[in-house]
Amino acid sequence: MNLRTASSLFREGRLWLLWKVTSLFRPFYRVSFVASAASCGLLGLLRSGPRPFGSLARELAPDPSAEDALRAWLALGVRLGELGEGPDGYRLVGYLSRELSHPDNDDVAALVSEVVTLHHRLILETPGRLGRRALWAPDEHDGCLIARSSRILEPFVFQAQGRVVPASGPASLLDVGCGAGTY
Numbered sequence: 564m565n566l567r568t569a570s571s572l573f574r575e576g577r578l579w580l581l582w583k584v585t586s587l588f589r590p591f592y593r594v595s596f597v598a599s600a601a602s603c604g605l606l607g608l609l610r611s612g613p614r615p616f617g618s619l620a621r622e623l624a625p626d627p628s629a630e631d632a633l634r635a636w637l638a639l640g641v642r643l644g645e646l647g648e649g650p651d652g653y654r655l656v657g658y659l660s661r662e663l664s665h666p667d668n669d670d671v672a673a674l675v676s677e678v679v680t681l682h683h684r685l686i687l688e689t690p691g692r693l694g695r696r697a698l699w700a701p702d703e704h705d706g707c708l709i710a711r712s713s714r715i716l717e718p719f720v721f722q723a724q725g726r727v728v729p730a731s732g733p734a735s736l737l738d739v740g741c742g743a744g745t746y
Contacts, residue, residue, distance in 0.1 A: 593643045597659045598679040600640060601672040606655065606664035615652035673711035681705060 572578040624633040640646035645657035
């Protein structure tokens with residue numbers, strides 16, 4: 564942005580607004596990229612080390628006509644600081660991507676995916692649905708994703724159970740909405 568444009572936006576009182584709004588883009592793009600990289604398998608592919616583009620293309624975009632789009636998407640990951648690109652190929656460099664590539668963090672990866680897919684849709688589409696009197700139905704949500712992300716709450720649930728449920732002897736417990744029944 565040149566000085567004249569910045570000055571005009573400042574006089575109109577819009578420069579601060581524009582700066583505040585655009586400062587939200589990068590974190591949004593970053594979490595969206597990481598969620599996408601986790602769900603498509605890229606994080607798993609790069610977990611053990613760098614992979615050349617051809618290897619990634621065979622896994623992620625087997626149609627050669629999609630290679631340019633894959634390159635652009637990977638370039639976004641590099642620009643956001645989640646991927647690195649070198650002579651040996653692409654590698655994980657960002658903290659989020661490195662940590663979410665570990666299978667032990669699948670619950671957190673699922674939570675990230677849930678936020679950028681389901682929660683994003685709920686926030687954007689609910690007002691329009693309310694206007695059409697079309698409430699959300701349970702089958703419109705990815706139950707498997709929700710079940711995976713819900714596992715992140717296990718330590719808290721087990722802690723609460725430990726405080727409430729006696730260690731021995733008979734007890735009655737009603738667990739409403741227990742999902743897979745893990746708890």
